[in-house]
Amino acid sequence: MSLDMLQYALGAGSGGVVGFTLGLVGGGGSILAVPLMVYLVGVPNAHVAIGTSALAVAANALTGLANHARAQTVKWRCGGMYAVAGIAGAFAGSSLGKAIDGQKLLFLFALLMVLIGIVMLRGRHDQGIPGAQCNRENAPKVLGFGLGTGVFSGFFGIGGGFLIVPGLVASTHMPMLNAVGTSLVAVAAFGLTTAVNYAASGMVDWGLAIIFILGGIIGGFAGAKAARRLAGNRGQLTSVFAGLIFVVAAYMLWRSGATLLKMV
Secondary structure: OOOOHHHHHHHHHHHHHHHHHHHHHOOOHHHHHHHHHHHHHOOOOHHHHHHHHHHHHHHHHHHHHHHHHHOOOOOHHHHHHHHHHHHHHHHHHHHHHHOOOHHHHHHHHHHHHHHHHHHHHHOOOOOOOOOOOOOOOOHHHHHHHHHHHHHHHHHHOOOOHHHHHHHHHHHHOOOHHHHHHHHHHHHHHHHHHHHHHHHOOOOOOHHHHHHHHHHHHHHHHHHHHHHHHOHHHHHHHHHHHHHHHHHHHHHHHHHHHHHHHHHO
């Protein structure tokens, strides 16, 4: 696949948008990667957009994980358990996703975005419970949530942080700050698994991925700085971002739905 310079510039800008939203609201920002690649950058193949975005999301997650590790907000044992269980799910989900028509996949992706917006609105004030750890008692729940979110992550080529964070809170009752930091272990693992699976089928644009990642790193620093300034308005910021997700989802449903109707 060959893209022109304008498309690469738009790719860098799109990466910046995704990185900024991730830094600002702490999760869910990667859901914008695929629609930005398809409808703004103009990647013609939905599967290439998903494979490329999975790689970019994994790289952005590793950057965020380094920041959380320095702040000592990562529960490594929980993150490792969740990631190991989810890798199998991500591989299965990405294999299934490659076998589905691209326009149908985009339509299903838009429906998932609606679900994401609802989950973000419901959990915007959830703080979790301090002092939680992963142990033998809650291990089955942690592994079960990890497997399930891995399937979703692989199928749609997303980080899945919007599902992983509440999954960690539900299975371990850890504080929200720890859940956000710990979730990045799984986000990176799921993204890399999906990207490798898609790359094996030639469905990753490496040049666009690099540009997108660089834009995401810059945007992430800007978003984190803005988040510190607006720390008291996190719930309101999440509500605004959820509203943006609904708008993008509606546009995707219209575009992909119209294409599917023409194919009937």
